[in-house]
Amino acid sequence: ISKSGNTYSNRGMSLEEDLNATNTYYLANNIANIHKKPTPVQIVKVDYPKRSAAVIREAYFKQASTTDYNGIYKGKYIDFEAKETNNKTSFPLQNFHLHQIQHMENVMIHGGISFVIIKFSLYNEIYFMKASDILTFWQRQQQGGRKSISIEECRQFGTLLKTSYPIIVPYLNCIDELY
Amino acid sequence: ISKSGNTYSNRGMSLEEDLNATNTYYLANNIANIHKKPTPVQIVKVDYPKRSAAVIREAYFKQASTTDYNGIYKGKYIDFEAKETNNKTSFPLQNFHLHQIQHMENVMIHGGISFVIIKFSLYNEIYFMKASDILTFWQRQQQGGRKSISIEECRQFGTLLKTSYPIIVPYLNCIDELY
Ligand SMILES: [Mg+2]
Ligand SMILES: [Mg+2]
Numbered sequence: 001i002s003k004s005g006n007t008y009s010n011r012g013m014s015l016e017e018d019l020n021a022t023n024t025y026y027l028a029n030n031i032a033n034i035h036k037k038p039t040p041v042q043i044v045k046v047d048y049p050k051r052s053a054a055v056i057r058e059a060y061f062k063q064a065s066t067t068d069y070n071g072i073y074k075g076k077y078i079d080f081e082a083k084e085t086n087n088k089t090s091f092p093l094q095n096f097h098l099h100q101i102q103h104m105e106n107v108m109i110h111g112g113i114s115f116v117i118i119k120f121s122l123y124n125e126i127y128f129m130k131a132s133d134i135l136t137f138w139q140r141q142q143q144g145g146r147k148s149i150s151i152e153e154c155r156q157f158g159t160l161l162k163t164s165y166p167i168i169v170p171y172l173n174c175i176d177e178l179y
Numbered sequence: 180i181s182k183s184g185n186t187y188s189n190r191g192m193s194l195e196e197d198l199n200a201t202n203t204y205y206l207a208n209n210i211a212n213i214h215k216k217p218t219p220v221q222i223v224k225v226d227y228p229k230r231s232a233a234v235i236r237e238a239y240f241k242q243a244s245t246t247d248y249n250g251i252y253k254g255k256y257i258d259f260e261a262k263e264t265n266n267k268t269s270f271p272l273q274n275f276h277l278h279q280i281q282h283m284e285n286v287m288i289h290g291g292i293s294f295v296i297i298k299f300s301l302y303n304e305i306y307f308m309k310a311s312d313i314l315t316f317w318q319r320q321q322q323g324g325r326k327s328i329s330i331e332e333c334r335q336f337g338t339l340l341k342t343s344y345p346i347i348v349p350y351l352n353c354i355d356e357l358y
Contacts, residue, residue: 030288032289033282033285033286033289033291035244035245037216037217038216038217038218038219038220038241038243039217039220039222040217041217041220041222041235041238043218043220053239053240054239054240055237055239056220056235056237056238056239056240057236057237058234058235058236059220059235059238060232060233061232061235062217066214070249070250071249071256072256072258072286072289072290072291073289074289074290075255075256075289075291076254076256077250077254077255077256079251106212107212107251109209110251110253110254111251111253111254112212112251112254
């Protein structure tokens with residue numbers, strides 16, 4: 001395993017798996033306590049077989065009302081969304097639901113740290129972008145502007161996260177620097 | 180709907196429903212942003228019927244690795260577990276899993292506000308108890324002591340939450356008072 005550059009993420013893990021491994025490291029080393037929220041599911045039918053575990057036989061995916069991850073770091077409330085795109089030149093804003101944007105804005109209002117981690121899978125480039133910048137791009141779209149964030153804008157307004165080992169996606173470094 | 184005493188909770192709603200309604204009120208009125216985490220489920224088989232939503236056909240309940248609720252209030256990280264008991268005289272500690280206790284302790288270490296909301300369903304009595312007190316009772320059990328928290332101890336170390344309307348379980352009042 002290489003310690004430099006983006007080599008580590010070339011092993012084909014998803015952004016979510018990489019973030020989960022990062023959070024496990026942060027937790028085990030008393031750096032932060034941040035978790036992925038479970039996928040919300042509407043459960044309709046459950047079987048209770050004798051002498052074995054309950055089996056969900058009918059359920060549906062529900063839209064999440066918040067973001068993917070939250071927790072605590074140095075006494076501060078941390079809240080973020082992680083998104084991957086296969087696009088080459090931009091990150092489409094349709095990847096966000098309106099209520100996710102509203103949630104990010106609301107977290108900022110309450111004094112929390114809110115941001116997005118965007119991965120351009122084709123390049124293995126992962127960017128940290130503050131929610132305030134996401135909101136600016138969202139408003140540009142609302143006013144008839146472009147429906148995406150160009151990769152150049154990600155490079156300019158975001159911070160490239162260099163993947164490494166054992167902290168695969170070291171996003172807390174950005175919090176130390178930016179807040 | 181009565182404004183005093185515990186009448187409101189007599190309508191037979193579960194503690195979880197009451198807390199969700201409380202959190203919806205807190206969110207809509209810009210008081211706090213606190214949510215119940217989805218129930219964690221291990222998805223095994225999903226059908227993708229044509230022209231309709233994906234159906235989960237086999238899934239299992241997983242043990243949660245954290246507590247039920249978390250979020251932000253006045254810039255502070257809030258994290259709690261809600262438990263109901265039908266017991267008359269005590270709250271059994273076996274309602275907690277070890278990893279929940281560890282999570283509560285960890286949240287305290289990172290500077291968050293961690294607590295438990297305990298409901299004695301037979302009496303419609305709801306208590307707010309700080310995680311530090313829960314840990315004390317947990318340690319007493321570890322040292323061979325009683326395996327529960329008596330209702331008298333809940334009354335002594337906890338704070339009775341008077342249910343009301345529209346803030347059904349006004350637990351943030353305790354945070355203002357106790358932290
Ligand atoms: Mg996501
Ligand atoms: Mg619970």
